[in-house]
Amino acid sequence: MILYEQEELEYLDRRALEALQLLRLKKVIACALATPFYSERLNGVGIKHPEDMSCLEDLQKIPFTTKDDLRDTYPFGLLAVDKEAVVRMHASSGTTGKPTVIYYSREDLSRWTQLTTRSLIATGCGPKDVFQNMMTYGLFTGGLGLHYGAEDLGMFVIPSSGGNTKRQIQLMHDFGTTVVHATPSYMLHLHSQIVESGLPLSEFKVKKALIGAEPHSEDLRQKIETLFGIDAYNSYGLSEMNGPSVAFECIHKKGMHLWEDAYCIEIVDRNKLTPLADGEVGELVLTNLIRHASPILRYRTKDLTRIIPGSCDCGRTARRVDRMMGRTDDMLIINGVNVFPSQIEEVIMKIPEAGNNYRILVRKKGTLDVLIVQLEVAPAVLTDDTRDLYALKARLGDALKASISINPAVEFHEPGQLPVQEGKAIRVVDERGNLY
Ligand code: AMP
Numbered sequence: 174m175i176l177y178e179q180e181e182l183e184y185l186d187r188r189a190l191e192a193l194q195l196l197r198l199k200k201v202i203a204c205a206l207a208t209p210f211y212s213e214r215l216n217g218v219g220i221k222h223p224e225d226m227s228c229l230e231d232l233q234k235i236p237f238t239t240k241d242d243l244r245d246t247y248p249f250g251l252l253a254v255d256k257e258a259v260v261r262m263h264a265s266s267g268t269t270g271k272p273t274v275i276y277y278s279r280e281d282l283s284r285w286t287q288l289t290t291r292s293l294i295a296t297g298c299g300p301k302d303v304f305q306n307m308m309t310y311g312l313f314t315g316g317l318g319l320h321y322g323a324e325d326l327g328m329f330v331i332p333s334s335g336g337n338t339k340r341q342i343q344l345m346h347d348f349g350t351t352v353v354h355a356t357p358s359y360m361l362h363l364h365s366q367i368v369e370s371g372l373p374l375s376e377f378k379v380k381k382a383l384i385g386a387e388p389h390s391e392d393l394r395q396k397i398e399t400l401f402g403i404d405a406y407n408s409y410g411l412s413e414m415n416g417p418s419v420a421f422e423c424i425h426k427k428g429m430h431l432w433e434d435a436y437c438i439e440i441v442d443r444n445k446l447t448p449l450a451d452g453e454v455g456e457l458v459l460t461n462l463i464r465h466a467s468p469i470l471r472y473r474t475k476d477l478t479r480i481i482p483g484s485c486d487c488g489r490t491a492r493r494v495d496r497m498m499g500r501t502d503d504m505l506i507i508n509g510v511n512v513f514p515s516q517i518e519e520v521i522m523k524i525p526e527a528g529n530n531y532r533i534l535v536r537k538k539g540t541l542d543v544l545i546v547q548l549e550v551a552p553a554v555l556t557d558d559t560r561d562l563y564a565l566k567a568r569l570g571d572a573l574k575a576s577i578s579i580n581p582a583v584e585f586h587e588p589g590q591l592p593v594q595e596g597k598a599i600r601v602v603d604e605r606g607n608l609y
């Protein structure tokens with residue numbers, strides 16, 4: 174039974190798959206050439222026309238694209254179509270104040286939806302399922318991304334978005350949710366809150382969880398599966414490559430199929446940036462083959478993984494990537510939200526009362542992550558009226574929330590109280606352990 178129109182794309186043999194990739198790449202190159210940024214870059218390596226791409230290997234001539242390139246071209250420098258053709262944008266944290274923005278035309282969205290529908294099918298979801306989408310709806314791609322695929326598949330969709338755990342539990346319970354989509358850390362929190370609510374797990378119908386947006390270990394997956402008595406499937410995506418459904422596990426749970434008809438995969442040495450063979454761990458570099466409004470070529474994801482050699486028992490031909498094993502940069506993921514330490518520093522530097530030293534702590538409180546910003550402040554601030562101190566804390570808290578979308582705990586310290594290193598300052602202390 175064909176559940177969605179492009180099912181055959183999942184089973185193409187290598188030759189047919191690569192022919193399709195080249196065809197799609199040429200279209201994306203045509204779009205990229207319409208932007209000043211890429212036309213300069215592509216012309217610089219002799220690509221002036223899509224037909225200058227004679228084979229997939231020609232991709233290697235093109236320089237990598239980074240988050241900084243997206244920031245430098247903010248807001249519209251990478252837009253390849255008329256603004257009227259854009260129907261949606263999404264955004265993710267940049268390394269500093271400016272987010273990285275992605276645009277989608279109607280056709281781009283429909284091609285992305287095809288991938289999310291396919292990913293849901295790969296995990297065994299179907300029209301009879303009740304799908305509760307606990308990922309945040311908004312600029313973050315996690316919520317809306319899977320939403321439309323689930324609707325297209327005919328699932329009963331509960332767009333509950335992130336947070337408000339009591340309401341999530343009530344919805345799950347009363348509407349017989351069978352599939353949930355959440356971050357792994359939220360799944361643990363959800364479980365602890367269900368236990369606290371006193372509702373017996375036997376009154377819930379949940380069978381599957383789709384977990385992603387943040388690093389987690391195989392042990393953590395198994396813990397979620399055992400606690401709920403369900404199957405949990407790893408889902409990987411990033412906004413620069415549309416969002417969720419870049420790579421998804423199938424029912425065999427042996428790595429995530431990276432949908433190669435939609436993305437060209439490269440794994441490169443994390444330092445030399447040279448290509449690595451299947452099985453070797455390096456940085457994942459991706460080219461989006463299906464989005465025309467925001468073409469992105471050879472994007473350095475900064476995520477470390479490897480291609481799992483061999484084929485999958487499900488018969489799908491898209492190669493699989495292993496669960497993400499870390500990042501090559503300092504990006505933190507706090508309860509699914511990306512935070513760069515540089516964003517925090519930028520805010521601190523604008524506070525005149527700030528002293529010379531600060532530290533960022535990340536801890537677990539129960540099952541959730543907490544972010545603590547410790548800051549040395551001028552002695553006068555600490556001896557002053559406590560109301561001023563509270564006001565300063567609130568001001569800093571608000572500024573941080575505006576920049577990183579998280580309200581961290583703020584601690585003030587006297588000058589000289591925070592540890593100082595002789596060499597490179599250690600600004601971030603991540604005490605969560607065992608994320609990968
Ligand atoms: P965003 O663009 O805000 O969606 O963030 C994308 C980043 O989240 C990726 O580059 C990864 O670092 C991280 N991420 C997303 N899904 C996963 C996953 N399943 N496992 C580990 N990290 C993930």
Ligand code: ZN
Binds near residue numbers: 424485486487
């Ligand atoms: Zn498979």
